[in-house]
Amino acid sequence: MMMEKKIGAVFMAMMALVLLATTSGANRINDISCLEATPLLLPCVPFLKATDNQKPTDACCSAASSIVQRATSTQNRRDLCQCFKQAASGIGINPDHLKQLPELCKITISFPLDPNVDCNT
16 A cells, blocks of 8 residues: 555546646636545556556546645645645656657646646746
C-alpha cells in the first residue's frame, strides 16, 4: 500500500502541469484540493511508470480530465502543482509517457508536460 501511494504521487506531480494550462477563474469554492486530487490519479501510475508502449487507461484519462476541469483558479493550479511535485520527489516516471498523456487522453493544454516545471509561471 505504501509503494502504491509513492507511485501515485509521481503522476500527481505531473498532472499539476496539466492544471497550469486550464482557463483561469476565481471560483475557489469549486477548486479541487491536493487531498482530493491525489487519489483520483492512481489509475495513471502504471502508464507513467511503464517503459514499454502502454497507453493510459480510460480511468486515467477520466481522472486527468476531471482534475483539469476542477482546478479553475490560477492559485489552485499552482497549489496543486507544488503539492504534486513534493509528493513525487525521489520517484521516477517515464518522461516520454508524461509528455504523451495530454494527446493520448485528448486533454488540451498549451505546453508540453515536463517534470521540471516551474509551478509559479
